Amino acid sequence: MSWPKALKDSVRTGMSVERTGLEPLAALRSAVGLALVIGAGLAFLGPGAAASSAFGAFMAAIAAFQQSWRPRPVLALASGLTLAGSTFVGYLVGAANLAAFLVLLAAWTFLAGLLWAAGPTAGIIASGNVAIMLVTVTLPTSVPQAAGHAAMIAAGGVVQAALIVLFPIRRWGAQRDALAGALAAEADYARRLREDPLAPFDAQPLMTARDAAAVTPRQARRRPAELHGARGLAERIRPVLASLADPVVGAPAAGPARERVRELLAAAGSVLDAAAHAIRHGEPVRLPAPDLAVLKSPDNPDLLHGAPLRAAHRLAALLDDVLETAEPGSGRTAAPGESRLRPTLPALVPGVLRAVRAELRPGSPVLRHAVRVTAAASAGYLIGRALPFGHAYWAPMAAVMVMRPDFSQTYARAVARFCGTLAGVAVATAVVQLAQPGMYLSGLLAVVSAGLMYALLRTGYAVAQAFVSAYVVFLLGMGGTRWDQTVPDRVALTLVGGLLAMVSYALYPAWETPRLRTRLADWLAADGRYAAAVLRQYADPAGARRADVREALLAARDARIAWQEALARAEGEPVRHRGLSRAAADGAAEALVGLGRSAMLLEAHLPDRAHPPVPGAAELARALRTATEAGARAVRERRVPEWDAVRVLLANPGPDARPDPGPAAAPGARVLRGAAAQLLTSLDEVSAALRP
Structure with a gap:
């Protein structure tokens, strides 16, 4: 794909609006939580504290809307508490000098980029906290005030978590939908x-x-029986x-x-x-x-x-x-020992550290993302301070929020953020000019804007960003900040941040296209291990571990999903894979689907443990495992894999294995021969697809 076409597709993707199921009750609950903390802050502590608590409640609610299986109150608390800590530390360092704050910003941003290794939910929460920290550190004017603001931010997260607990909406709904x-x-x-x-x-x-x-021990005791x-x-x-x-x-x-x-x-x-x-x-x-x-x-x-x-x-x-x-x-639930248990947040830390450590290697897409977002945020902050607009944090904030580890999302979100910002500030400015809202009315308008954003969060980034922009205009208006003091700054610096994000990816990319052969080879090897694990059950029905088949099947599925995700990302990249055409990729993928299906057919007829071993199964398992591993190496090295060893074994099954088992053969023998022939056909189709 050429650069002009890639940019055109990015604009189309960023500005698209999806028709998806809305969650109005969840959006209303989040808006009520935001209204409670803003109202309490305005009534007892003033507009500055109200803005701090609003940011905490706002980000906690967004965290609770992420597509994660972890309990929603935990996500809200994690977001609010980590944002509070970031804000307090950021103020302490930023009050010292600019250089120290830049070092902290770079370290915080780099860590947030690396946390994508733990999954998109962790990456999104960490990125959002860095972006909001850039705003909240400018609100307090002393260390005691900074501590108070941090406490208010944490309180906002606690309020959202408490509302989720007190007013659950469709309990276990996500798990029900998945099953x-x-x-x-x-x-x-x-x-x-x-x-x-x-x-x-x-x-x-x-x-x-x-x-x-996968549930926590507490969830396992309450999960419905169905x-x-x-x-x-x-x-x-x-x-x-x-x-x-x-x-x-x-x-x-x-x-x-x-x-x-x-x-x-x-x-x-x-x-x-x-x-x-x-x-x-x-x-x-x-x-x-x-x-x-x-x-x-x-x-x-x-x-x-x-x-x-x-x-x-x-x-x-x-x-x-x-x-x-x-x-x-009728109230019966599964015992914790019968469930797949999900670790608690403290128990999750070692696994996250291992995942992050695994990405600290040359060529890692996550490491490249961390470097890119760090450079863009630091450069954006310096550019924002150098420009005569004020509010220097808008540029790095925009860069951090739009950047993702892949090309398509980064460019689409950059376009969507700028266009959404234009629309949002235009509408909010018109409202401010016409209504001239005071402190409390500005707070109410901010809550309404946030509630609409929560309701439409999954329809498109541009739509959500329009309401976020209006929310920020009204929120800052609570403290008496005029629209003309923020709107021009935000529009210009949002454009700067989006351009920095796009330029940084172009200069230091992490293209998925050149790695397609590796993904395909991984899938081939995983399918081969799955098929070999199934064949070993036929070779030794009494002694083989049935768990080996399940583990190999899950690994094969993970490899297939990784290939599909990589192919989807590669389709939007402005680069061409010179060693793998689209037709070859589609043909090889279709053949591997057939390979996995043949192994699945064998799994459907696994012999009981009392049955005797099926002749020829052990030899076929070894040959298939060896051949697919060698074939995976050939795919990575841009060679066409060969399957002579498997073909020879099927043509000459040996003295103990008849090529045409009769009706009186042991259960599974006839199935084995038929499915094994299909395995070889699928392997030949892989080679045919990759042959120039």
């Missing part, structure tokens, strides 16, 4: 399999549900659906058996949809009787037999469990 989304995705998958037995499945909803299922257990069933249903529909290891592609499979898949879709609706809304499961009858009716041995019959019985049993689990519980 319901996973079940609904599998329902859609079952219906698509009726028409296309090889239909792909994106495991992202399952991974989202897995993340949502949110415990259904996710594990969903994980087990997906391979059964695929194996039932597959024309190689399941029912034939045409005939009465295929029609029976289509009926079962349609009924499974209805059951999963009904369970998803019940979990999402906390209601009893309502299932049409015909669909339930299809699953309950005994199978005709003349239609299904062997592996398809076993898959049909297993699907019916799993769906029965789903229906039972999805019913609203």
Whole structure:
């Protein structure tokens, strides 16, 4: 993509408005919390303290709106308390001299940039705290006042956290939506399999549900019963659906058996949809009787037999469990030992330190982001002080808030912030000119602006920024600051900060495009480890660890998601990968999806521990693991991977493994041969896609 097209796409993305579900009650709760702290501050402590507490409550509410599975009160407290500490330390250092404050600003900004290694929520909260610190350190005039302002900021965070606890809105709603989304995705998958037995499945909803299922020990004691257990069933249903529909290891592609499979898949879709609706809304499961009858009716041995019959019985049993689990519980909750536990914030610190330490290496995108944002913030502060506008903090504040570790978001947010600022200050200025609001009316207008921002936060950055700009104009107006003392400064310095952010990325980029081959190789190796782990279960049903399959599957899903995210970021970058065309990337990705699907089919028919080992499985597992690791190295080195060892093994299975197992063969032998041939076909398709 050329630079002009990349910039055009960035402008379009930044100015887009998305139609998304609003959270008016949560926005109202946050606005009420902001109104309480502003009103108390104005009534008892004056406009300066009210502004400080308002910033604390404002940022705490934004933190609570982030897409995180951690409890919302914890996010609000973490934001308010860290902002209070940053403000107090910033004032103490800034009161000494400019050089010391610049050093502190650089250190704080660099640390905030590195915290993106711990996830986007930590990065957003840290970046917001640095940006707001630049404003709040200018409010107090003495050390006792600085301590008072810091206390008011912390109080704002405490108020927001307390309101979330006292007035919960749709408790466990995010977790319900995640689990319901996973079940609904599998329902859609079952219906698509009726028409296309090889239909792909994106495991992202399952991974989202897995993340949502991790709870703190306190949450584990209060989690509703219907949110415990259904996710594990969903994980087990997906391979059964695929194996039932597959024309190689399941029912034939045409005939009465295929029609029976289509009926079962349609009924499974209805059951999963009904369970998803019940979990999402906390209601009893309502299932049409015909669909339930299809699953309950005994199978005709003349239609299904062997592996398809076993898959049909297993699907019916799993769906029965789903229906039972999805019913609203009667107060029963899962024991903490049965849950995936999420560490508390203090226990999270060692993991965050390890993640940050892992990014302190040359070429790390997170490290490059930290360096860029530090340089832009420091340069913006110096430029702001040199320009004759005043309010020097606007430029570094804009730079810190718009910068992200990837190109597209940084440029889109820079454009959106400037345009949103123009719109917001224009409307706020018109209101101020017409209404001439006093202190309390200015506070009310600030609360209304913030409430609208909370309500529309997820519709687009430009929309949210327009209300933020109006909020700041009204908030500063509480202290008697005239609009003409802030609006021109803010518009000009916001433009400076946005330009600094864009220039810094262009001068010191972290392009995702050149790393696409590495991401693809990681996915290939992860799929190979998953397939090898499944094959080892066939080689040693009694002794192999079943947990190895689960761990390998999760690693393969993570690698696939990393590839998808990298590809999405690369699409908006103004660089070209000279060793991997878009067609080659799409073809290789489609082949790897098929590779993972073949391994999943094998997993759906794992032999019981009492069954004897399947001949040839151990050799195939070793050959596949070795070949995919060598193939991953070839992909990284821009070579075409070869699969001769796997091909030779399948063509000459050895004395103990018959190439065409008969009906009397051990359970899994015929499935193994069919799925293994599909594995090789997928590997050949990877090579074909990457061949010049």
